[in-house]
Amino acid sequence: MLLNMNMIVPLGILRNVLFQSKFPIRSMRIFPRLQLKEIREVQNEKELVIYGEIVPSERANILLKNTHPQACPLCASGLDVKHTDILIISQFVRSDGCMLPRRITGLCRTQQKRMSSLVTMAQKAGLMPNLNPANSKKDPKKRFQWKKFNKYFDESTIKS
Amino acid sequence: MSALKRVQQWATFARVWHIYDASWQNPFKSAELLKKYLMGLHKPIYHPMNDCGDHVIVINSGDIALPGDEWKRRVYFHHTGYPGGATWTLAWELHSKDPTMVLRKAVYNSMDGNLQRRYTMERLHLFPDANVPTNLLKNVSNQIQQLKAKPKRLDHYSENQVKQFPKIFDYPKDYILK
Structure with missing residues (x-):
């Protein structure tokens, strides 16, 4: 319909x-x-x-000011985002943990690819257990075999 | 010898107890750090013949972190000496059997194989969680700083903190939030 x-x-x-x-x-x-x-x-x-x-967006008044309107919001901010910066990374993710498409995030090709790698890293490290599909075991310690132990990643390994 | 000099002498050669929180730390980088305290390399009076090493209590050794997929890549080899007695244990298998063993082996292997190594290892006290006997804990007078900060999980932030954090981009006007 x-x-x-x-x-x-x-x-x-x-x-x-x-x-x-x-x-x-x-x-x-x-x-x-x-x-x-x-x-x-x-x-x-x-x-x-x-x-x-x-309806007016809730984000409007806490939005980071884009000083270079021709650049993508992340390039313009000049931030070096790590996979542990989950308050930034979680903005690019749906409530089920899926990465938002470029049409919505408005990032450039390079940053979108980098951000999707960072999202994967943060999820594997179990830093965003509440942003997961409904059927997932939210607690990272209940994961299977080697996945239940803490792990971290090196951002320099991201190919761009 | 004056009283001051006597106390200075005691203070110089006394064994200091350090505590180290291993949660979210790389065990192999931590081993290089802990070894200095265990052997006394951080002291100006250090000499290989001088038994001046300190005690180190390591807590939360069950929460150590390895980079990438190293939990299933790193292999621990053991041979019983009999034919066919070789075993290869993955790091995550060893860690699920004994949560202190990966760190203990890391510290042991970071030191040179000499007669002092076994005695130096005796001064390392490993605990898989934060439950340390009080008779050990009351000796502690120094905390060793962690090599990297422990990451905070998203669900450990309050809802308001997440909501009020500055946002990078705004949703398109026709976007339906999920």
Whole structure:
């Protein structure tokens, strides 16, 4: 079912769409709870207006200032990020531990590749156990065989 | 000999007890550090014939860290002397059997093989965790600084600390957070 959230959908059309489906009507949620777009419902006479509204980002006021707008945010910051700097690394990761794509991070090719290596290092070292798929054993000490012991990495081994 | 000189003499030749936290430290780099204290190489009175080594208590030897995939690359060889008596034990296997053995062997192998080595090793007290007998702990008068900082896990930061930390980039306007 395709719904453009910026479009105003009359109730008649919505009901037709819902009734045509074979499955029972459920309370549906297209966007998860943490969202930059919020769904609003307004009940006019004979008409239910559903629309998506863009919410201002929480990051806006704690964003690092980019002094070189032509460079990528990480190159511009001039930071030498290590795999133990998890407060920085965790910004580039989804809640299940997946690396965010370049389309979203806005990094240059080199930094994106380097950052994905750093994410892997931090995950292998067990520094981000809360950013993992739901089925993972969160505690690094419960890992299998050699994986349960502490390990660290050398950033100079990253090929770029 | 004046009282001052006498006390100076005692202080010079007294055995000092050091403590070292091995958590997240490389055992082989730590061995080079600990060996100086065990043999007394850090003292101006050092001489190979002068028995001036100190005691070192090492805690959390179970939490040592190896670089990369060295836990499954490093192999410990032992031969019983009988035919077919050779065994090769991986570092992680040895560490799961005895959490102090990797560090003990690292310190032992960092020193020259002479008659003093076994006696020097007697002054090394290894503990897999932070539970040290109080009769040893009360002797301690110095802490050896760790070679590298212990990394902090993301889930050990408070939620607010993570949220308030400066962010590198902002999400695109149509992005759905997961």
